[in-house]
């Protein structure tokens with residue numbers, strides 16, 4: 347396996363690609379090679395960013411925690427589905443977005459200039475869009491409020507519709523996916539995803555890097571997340587085996603989720619001379 351062309355910029359997944367998080371301890375472990383690769387890209391002036399599907403924290407909260415464990419990434423290179431949603435909601439002119447998410451989700455959207463309401467708020471009844479994200483405490487009343495707005499015609503968005511993501515203790519549960527399932531069952535409406543593997547996310551990455559998707563290498567541990575986005579968007583897909591997917595599982599992927607290259611960890615990007 348080899349790359350079809352030399353990438354001009356890089357998008358890295360976070361969990362399973364640059365780090366493994368320990369949910370119980372609330373800590374991170376940097377994957378070998380991640381520090382060297384980011385340092386080298388920075389030194390060479392190659393554009394790169396990290397886009398996680400985790401929506402729990404804004405970059406200003408997560409950035410310091412990642413740097414604390416040694417990952418040399420500045421807040422300005424770190425993005426979440428909330429970053430994509432904030433930009434999109436502004437472009438689409440929503441005045442009031444009903445959020446099913448933690449205070450960190452609301453903080454991130456508010457930081458993008460989006461007015462948010464929460465289930466139970468008086469103005470939640472007039473929200474002109476609904477957004478579901480990281481929300482472990484979601485209650486039936488929350489789902490009821492969101493489903494009501496969606497049934498009334500408010501567009502339905504979500505940070506992520508992925509059931510599981512990689513942690514150091516194995517797969518962790520994707521809360522927004524479960525919430526989306528409940529709202530869909532009631533309303534018949536599927537959410538539009540702002541995180542990976544959506545083309546909204548791919549377009550966001552290309553705009554941030556100032557490159558065409560075809561010039562970008564999308565690197566991740568999940569075929570249904572990063573590689574599906576890369577293939578559909580015409581980017582270069584690189585799969586790693588440091589997260590949820592083994593070499594055997596990568597080899598068994600259908601064409602729409604097949605990476606151009608599979609590597610053990612991102613350390614091989616340096617060894618392979620792929621950094622541009």
Ligand SMILES: [Mg+2]
Pocket residue numbers: 359360361362363511512566567568589
């Ligand atoms: Mg991942």
